[in-house]
Amino acid sequence: MRSLLKGRSAWSDRIEVDIGDDAAVVVPAPERSLVMTCDTMVETVHFLRQTMSCRDIGWKLLTSNLSDIAAMGGTPTFALLSIAVPFSWQTEEIQEIYRGLYQCADENRVTLVGGDTVSTPGPLTLSLTLLGEVSPGNALRRSSAKPGDVVFVTGTVGDSAAGLYLLLHHPQLKEDFPTLVKAHTRPAAQVSIGKWLAESGFNPACDDISDGIAGEAWEIAEASGVKLVIEQEKLPLTAACKEVAKMAEMDPYEWAWFGGEDYQLIGTIRPDGWQQLRQAALEENILITAIGRVEAGEPCVEKETAGKRMSLQQKGYNHFADR
Numbered sequence: 001m002r003s004l005l006k007g008r009s010a011w012s013d014r015i016e017v018d019i020g021d022d023a024a025v026v027v028p029a030p031e032r033s034l035v036m037t038c039d040t041m042v043e044t045v046h047f048l049r050q051t052m053s054c055r056d057i058g059w060k061l062l063t064s065n066l067s068d069i070a071a072m073g074g075t076p077t078f079a080l081l082s083i084a085v086p087f088s089w090q091t092e093e094i095q096e097i098y099r100g101l102y103q104c105a106d107e108n109r110v111t112l113v114g115g116d117t118v119s120t121p122g123p124l125t126l127s128l129t130l131l132g133e134v135s136p137g138n139a140l141r142r143s144s145a146k147p148g149d150v151v152f153v154t155g156t157v158g159d160s161a162a163g164l165y166l167l168l169h170h171p172q173l174k175e176d177f178p179t180l181v182k183a184h185t186r187p188a189a190q191v192s193i194g195k196w197l198a199e200s201g202f203n204p205a206c207d208d209i210s211d212g213i214a215g216e217a218w219e220i221a222e223a224s225g226v227k228l229v230i231e232q233e234k235l236p237l238t239a240a241c242k243e244v245a246k247m248a249e250m251d252p253y254e255w256a257w258f259g260g261e262d263y264q265l266i267g268t269i270r271p272d273g274w275q276q277l278r279q280a281a282l283e284e285n286i287l288i289t290a291i292g293r294v295e296a297g298e299p300c301v302e303k304e305t306a307g308k309r310m311s312l313q314q315k316g317y318n319h320f321a322d323r
């Protein structure tokens with residue numbers, strides 16, 4: 001299994017000691033702050049064999065971490081992968097997970113510098129630690145939202161939950177909705193928009209959407225001590241998501257608000273900053289949508305629909321909901 005790690009292209013010339021010793025050693029970039037994050041994927045919780053291929057698992061594990069670096073405005077650099085493998089998984093399957101991970105790493109100029117490999121009587125468990133860097137003082141926080149800010153979201157929301165629904169309940173329709181399946185199995189993190197936000201000078205607030213836009217909006221509201229008002233009709237939903245929701249007799253907005261795993265960014269920025277952000281996203285061909293505004297008041301999130309305002313449920317994906 002360890003032979004998988006040999007002969008990889010390094011995206012950095014700052015690696016002093018590579019994979020193979022007791023730990024990796026890298027030279028810190030001068031005048032840069034270090035960003036550090038860790039996210040885990042567990043078979044049955046985050047994927048089933050029927051929902052994700054081995055390559056998808058590796059790809060999505062790195063994306064979920066890249067998304068947190070993006071939400072901080074960082075540039076990803078080095079990764080460490082810890083993997084606990086049950087005996088029911090074949091070496092070739094683990095190799096495929098690495099292939100997916102390396103594909104995503106190469107697209108994002110990330111170098112795997114180490115990790116750990118163990119056996120387990122439990123389900124396949126993968127935990128990735130990702131490092132990144134940002135200009136000192138420029139990291140994006142959840143606590144920077146101010147009254148008068150525009151609330152924005154990148155990309156579309158709800159597609160991953162719609163894709164998961166298809167994979168679980170109507171796998172025979174996979175080919176009919178490739179964008180939804182891809183949103184669930186091969187999501188891409190919004191690293192370049194995160195970097196733009198951090199260097200913009202506007203001190204925007206930012207969070208990435210792993211547990212659902214409702215939960216992340218609440219996190220910004222509470223961290224910043226402000227009220228976020230989001231217009232439901234402005235949420236960017238795809239026609240494919242709406243079509244599958246109709247078939248499932250589901251409300252597509254439920255998937256958008258509470259589904260999660262979109263790995264888009266939600267943030268807030270001053271109105272003049274919003275104009276510049278919109279232009280920057282347009283130039284990079286990235287969809288970005290203004291979905292609401294920040295008001296002074298008790299920390300909360302309100303949803304506005306057909307001109308009526310109501311409190312938005314503070315819920316998202318919760319690993320311990322049944323405890």
Ligand SMILES: Nc1ncnc2c1ncn2[C@@H]1O[C@H](COP(=O)(O)OP(=O)(O)OP(=O)(O)O)[C@@H](O)[C@H]1O
Nearest residue numbers: 036037038039040064068071207208209210211317
């Ligand atoms: N077990 C833990 N020990 C120490 N810090 C933790 C632990 N779990 C989470 N954190 C820290 O808490 C903060 C929020 O983590 P959390 O995992 O909730 O956010 P996230 O990664 O954005 O969301 P998600 O895990 O749903 O993708 C981060 O700073 C994270 O490093």
Ligand SMILES: Cc1ncc(C[n+]2csc(CCOP(=O)(O)O)c2C)c(N)n1
Nearest residue numbers: 044045046047048210211259260261317
């Ligand atoms: C088989 C299967 N069932 C359910 C889900 C949905 N799901 C699992 S974890 C999670 C939140 C993000 O994870 P985390 O909070 O750990 O970052 C979501 C929305 C799935 N992907 N696969």
Ligand SMILES: [Mg+2]
Nearest residue numbers: 038039040068
């Ligand atoms: Mg996390």
Ligand SMILES: [Mg+2]
Nearest residue numbers: 068071208210
């Ligand atoms: Mg996050």
Ligand SMILES: [Mg+2]
Nearest residue numbers: 210211317318
């Ligand atoms: Mg979560």
